[in-house]
Amino acid sequence: MKLTLKIWRQKNAQAKGSMQTYSLDGVDGDMSFLEMLDVLNDQLIGKGEEPVVFDHDCREGICGSCSLQINGEPHGPDRLVTTCQLHMRKFNDGDTIVIEPFRAKAFPVIKDLMVDRSAFDRIQQAGGYISVNTSGNTIDANSIPIEKEDADESFNAATCIGCGACVAACKNASAMLFTSAKVSQFALLPQGRVEATNRVLNMVEQMDKEGFGNCTNTGACEVECPKGISLENIARMNREFLSASLKG
Ligand code: SF4
Ligand code: FES
16 A cells, blocks of 8 residues: 555644655555554654654553544544554555644643653542552452442443543543543442542542543543443543532
């Protein structure tokens, strides 16, 4: 395949960025999207030009770092996959592909296609954990009976990889789907109930402080989420928040 790539280039957080056009030949349908960018970067380095900076780590849909806006969609045109799992067979010979960083005030661009998503880390640090006494009297988690349905829903919420596609997809740059997944994975389990009140209040407060927008129920986040995190988590977080506010 021969492709035209329109890629956002930005030297650093302060510089003004712009779209640059590149022509790339010999792209194989079995390449992943990131491998296609590797080929482009090899060619740029060969010509003595700066390679395109983009985030990646596991390249198997686990770490959540490969965050690219491809033709206007976070993680591109495929469903339930991350950018590293997207294959070039989803595109056609002669296509023009527009590649941008995830855009949100709370995700400032570091360079080119790489954004700073440490706002998510700070939301996690505000309450995305449980405190367990490890003095030797710890109760084995498997000895606490949990309804199968709750265990499954908690596990589903825990599959959120913190990629930020939900924020990039949302016209309000809301982080409600991410935060609600992190609240839900604990809210559904007895181990998580101990700190549930403070957890939801602190995590929502941090989310607001970071400058993410509000949820207006467009559902774009759920459509673009590579892990299929459900909007039901947002409803659960809202219930948790209301009950915590009344207690507080
Ligand atoms: S909810 Fe989905 S889209 Fe949002 S950070 Fe988690 S995995 Fe990514
Ligand atoms: S590089 Fe880890 S999820 Fe894509």
